Amino acid sequence: MLSKKTQYAFRALVHLAENYGKEPVKISSISIQQKIPLKFLEHILNDLKKADMLESKKGKGGGYTLKVSPKNLNLATVIRVINGPIALLPCVSLNFYEKCMDCNEETCGMRKMMLIARDATLKVLERKTLDDMIKE
Secondary structure (H helix, E strand, C coil), rough: CHHHHHHHHHHHHHHHHHHCCCCCCCCHHHHHHHCCCCHHHHHHHHEEEEEECCCEEEECCEEEEEECHHHHHHHHHHHHHHHCCCCCHHHCCCCCCCCCCCCCCCCHHHHHHHHHHHHHHHHCCCCCEHHHHCCC
């Protein structure tokens, strides 16, 4: 399940994508129009900026802009930055792998099924972009 933080991140990114190539968007504008609490949005945008997805400009005419085209920002990348692993179990995660303490990975049926689920999910999330989200 996507966290509220991830849902807000996608709403903010869609807002920025709709303004891609235009003037920077003020954080207060995103907060009001997307109904995202301002303090929470500040943390989200900071995380996205640290991940090199956003640029910010201070002062008059300042705000946030997407650093990359919405066509080049896949959904899996955003989820990993904000939410962490996409996999449902840590032992099947590609980027956040952790061995389960109480299982044999070679014979675990649950792990095998979660690998299939992870691969199917990634097939969609890595192919779909922020631009696709706007168009849908």
